Amino acid sequence: MSDIGGLSGAEQRRRWRASALPALRGVVLDLGAGSGIAADHLAPDVAWWALEPARRLDPALPRRIGARPGARLLRAPAEEIPLADASVDAVIASTVLCSVREPAAVLAEVRRVLRPTGPLVFFEHVGAPQGSRTRRLQALYAPFSRAFDHGCDPRRDTERAIRDAGFSDVDVVRTEAPGIWGTVEPLIHGVALRP
Ligand SMILES: C[S@@+](CC[C@H](N)C(=O)[O-])C[C@H]1O[C@@H](n2cnc3c(N)ncnc32)[C@H](O)[C@@H]1O
Incomplete structure (x- = not known):
């Protein structure tokens, strides 16, 4: 993907999505x-299995599943993938x-369900360095995002996990996006392969 640092996180x-997802197969x-926006970037013959534990689904998700042959909805948390x-x-x-809730448990489940050499492709926002202004801001709004934004904890060291x-x-690949009040939001994207 060409240099994206500096653009908004969205x-x-x-x-x-446009660069990493079209190459996925099977x-x-x-x-x-x-x-379910990821599905818009998958090749038409891919079997897209959407895992979503939220009690109230985004209405676009069942619409996208209905429109795509081979699509499945799995109502479960990623800590316990029913596959x-x-x-x-x-x-x-x-x-x-x-x-x-538990990134390590989720990543162990991802390894378990992936076939050997299969890729985990990821794009995540992550915790800023300790002591930075962004980190202090992340600590300030974490209780609110935990409560009201899908359980999101903005301070995680997802690369380490x-x-x-x-x-x-x-x-x-680590990048940054402009955050609120002059802060910078650290982002990561990349690929990890199942051994
Ligand atoms: C910020 S949204 C991202 C949605 C989508 N992946 C995207 O890129 O637009 C986070 C999603 O994670 C889901 N989520 C929260 N806890 C989860 C868990 N334990 N297992 C799987 N999904 C979870 C939420 O319901 C929500 O749909």
């Missing part, structure tokens, strides 16, 4: 699918590892 995520599991070992070809995590999860190859 625009960076949009460009990442059965693709989308963790915390939300509106057999090595049953999917790729996993998408787009701004979801900030929201799950992915590196510690036992993938064979981890390729991470």
